[in-house]
Amino acid sequence: MAGSAMSRGNSDWTKSLSDAQPVPYWLDDPGRPRPEAALTGAETCDLLVVGGGYSGLWTALIAKEREPERDVVLVEGREIGWAASGRNGGFCAASLTHGLSNGLTRWPDEIHKLEQLGARNLDEIEAAVARYSLDCEFERTGEIDVATETYQAWELRDWYQELEREGLADGLDLLDADEIRAQVDSPTFQGGLYDRRGVAMVHPAKLAWGLKRACAQLGVRVYEHTPALDLKPYGAGMAVRTPYGSIRARKVALGTNIFPNLVKRVRAYTVPVYDYALMTEPLTAEQLGAIGWKNRQGLGDSANQFHYFRLSADNRILWGGYDAIYPYGGQVRAEYDDRPETYAKLAGHFFTCFPQLEGVRFSHAWGGAIDTCSRFSAFFGTAHQGRVSYAAGYTGLGVGATRFGAEVMLDLLAGERTERTELEMVRKKPLPFPPEPFAWTGIALTKWSLARADERGGRRNLWLRTMDKLGLGFDS
Template identity: 45%
Template sequence: MTTSRAATALADATFFPFWLDRADAPAASDPLQGRTRADLLVVGGGFTGLWAAILAKESDPSRDVVLIEADRIAHGASGRPGGIVSTSVMHGLGNAARIFPRDIRALEALGHDNMAGFTDTVWRHDIQADLEWTGEMTVAVSDAGLPAVQEEYELHRAHGHDVALLDGPQTRAQLDSPLFRGALWSRKNSGIVHPARLAWGLRRAALALGVRVHEQTPMTGVDDRGDRLLVRTRDGAVETPRVLFATNAFAAGHRRIRSRVAMVRDRILTTEPLTAEQKAAVGWANRQGVYDTRTQLNYMRLTPDDRILFGGRLGYFMNSPRDPALDRTPEPYLRLADAFFATFPQLEGIRFSHAWSGPIALTTRMAVHFQTYHGGKAVYAGGYSGFGVSASRFGARVGLAKLMGQHLPETGMEFAATEPNWIPPEPFRSIGAKITMAALDGADSKGGWRLPWLRLCSKIGFPLS
């Protein structure tokens, strides 16, 4: 049940990502016109594609790398997330323990190595991405959420993380909400970043290294020519022996990819900049990125100009449209706005400046995986269901190693050598998604059939409860 308060707060919102709404956004590079050759083609100009292009050129400066992007850099998913970064490469430590318990220590080490490489690249290429090492918190929004926070705390402690377990007053001293009953605060190697500025900085670095970048160049087909592939685009083609499909939720590259990947839309709001009085009312002096324990999870952070970003309401559209018309209207954001005001009642009267949705790639692992096509000449790297801003570098590195035939220790690990479970096609996918979204909406307040349904989803591979 939505309120008039939510509708009023959204009345003047721009239905476009706050991160992309900048006068200093770079002009798009020229589309590919005509036919060309390359040693490596990267399809997709999001984080995975940009990291892959940079890593490929830095490992071999003589390698001719072409990157094509269907729209503009950062306009697909990479300019739309919350922008919380951490050492996790498998959608959180808890998820890594769920899906790959035998490899958890190795994955933890790889995650720390990945974050070191992430920060080194940002420093070496002078990428101005508003990166703040503020840590992250997982907060219990009721007493029912405290066992989950305790479990996460013990897991993080067991793997050497610098974490603190906060009680209710300690949590509210960090970020004041009457809902918060306790929290896990992970204090090192995590923080917040401006995702669009990061993507644009990676684009600039790739161009400086000699990557040929073509935006507004949608792929239209792939022809296998034996020893190489011909990737057709709207106005041209690329002939190449190796292709990395860095298309994540869009699942472009091969029709089979979608049998493992479903696109789900994640909705986000940003407020107007907080006044000094409003900042004092919420606290948040340490500016952590925050996740809560609601079944329909919410996450939140401060932007560089002190707006509150508040996200986490999921939606599904049949056949995965690139830019759903409904998400450019207030309706999908009303319940999210109500959740915001329930979390921060002291901000009564604040307005939302921006509202948007972004595509996430839902799989039964909730984490990056790899699919190989055309006899090894093409690899898909994707499946980020969140946590992808930093994990995308890891996915790009492992995807490139598989594509190039490099035998790294991690390419033989289970996460790299196997795929997630199959997901039913349409119309069954839409039917299941509709039931699941309804269950998520009412699980905490109404219970009933919703909890058994979500437990069933977890049993078949989607950890939604």
């Protein structure tokens, strides 16, 4: 919904933001669990997991499932789920490759295997939700890619036909304008591609909190407000220093994602991109009926600068995306989590999409950092003679893929050759980002070019075509 479709409207919608709290809706919950105590003194364990988001939580949980007698410790610098895992849109996708298009472009020989592994991974997440009674509002509703311009509808049709030729269209339905508006009614919708099984909706913070509880039930020792300050070899294992103590571990798994990796050479592979979202007040039955959103699917539009939107359990609409802000120097700072100029832009886009909802107000507005890498899907590796493993670079699609990444990290620590570790996607790294000012300049030029492409019927300029050839595309 970029370009002309989202440029209309007036300033009346700014009133909708007057009561919006600048905090993530998901974390603004009276049932939020109390944090565990910080680590004090010295600890020892078989496996230390650093990071209390999805990446670390799945790693700790699966480690105990694989070997119940393994002694596992997890440390989190602040509180479980406070960063990306508690701020995202709650789209839990089967894709391991940041979408099928990205995967087919980068790993055409592996894409069928990657799709199979991704579908299995989502099934295993659903099974874990049931097994551990995770109260995370898991709904396997699917997702619709929406065309809001004529050229986007043509592109979706061409893409669907290509997937049919590749044998990858199972579970996908191509929708015309009438069919998409029968699913969700917006005057901007001109077509859609409905993935009926490949995406679930979750309450992201409750998923993190539930995984924390499940880890504790299996015997994982969880310490919050315990940042890992450094990582060094110690005898046959590793040692990590924390503010009030230290931990010696035989193996270490790093799930710190956007935050500085304790293996310094990994840091050049990721940059932070800030994403922002709004949440409405709960819709009335009449308001919900006005837009005909009957099946609770997730939606995302097809522009380069895209929006994602979904319903919460209490029928609020989460509306996010479009702006992707890279701060010069790649700093991760709390002040970047709040950006009123983006909230105003998103609000205007919302009411262009759903003019039937005039008068609806937003209750929450927030942002957070995404760990982006140059290929838009996670990369993996080891350090210190295989005693340390890491995964990072999920680029905003890690709610589901982090569980797969946890499996990979544990496979690598075990020194095992598995169907996961044999993947080219796992064996090879993306290109690192250049130092400043080149990183900022390149990202700014790419973002400008993508916005121009949205305004020019999808036509990509020389810069974007060159980036595509180098495998360095970029989207919001």
